[in-house]
Amino acid sequence: MAPVAPRSGDAIFANIERVNAELFTLTYGAIVRQLLTDLEEVEEVNKQLEQMGYNIGIRLIDEFLAKSNVSRCVDFRETADVIAKVGFKMFLGVTASVSNWDAEGTCCSIILEDNPLVDFVELPDTCQGLYYCNILSGVIRGALEMVSMKTEVTWIRDVLRGDDVFELQVKLLKQVPEEYPYKDD
């Protein structure tokens, strides 16, 4: 019998990471499939996924701020860059790019070329209209709300609908000034 070569720690961890990523992708797929069965209407599934993402986002921001050491952004442009370069890397393992800024600097697109959520996914014709990754728009909306930014997050392009990339439009609706907790006397 051929001797089994011991694998290095790095190779084992790389393998565990790959398996975790696959498990995550498959679990998300199972959730979407279950929602489609339970809710029947694709529009309802879109809403539910967004709401689930929002509920995750309002909690995930604490972990993000604690782990990333990111300090307050000077403007929305910086916030968008932080989401694309640091946030996506931390939680999805991929980086995104930011483009299509409007003149006011309050609306932009986050472009995602790699998206581990859609590995192994092909949508049947019955799912036309489904925003399969809608959880991501909810995560961004929820996380930003916790740092005083009301946003609207909308899918513009989606590879599962035949586009070349994923494009999320993030529009800043309102920036609520944070109140200083102490009064100056």
Ligand code: MYR
């Ligand atoms: C600040 O000005 O307070 C910093 C704001 C940083 C917001 C970053 C939000 C991270 C959202 C992560 C999204 C990950 C999607 C997979």
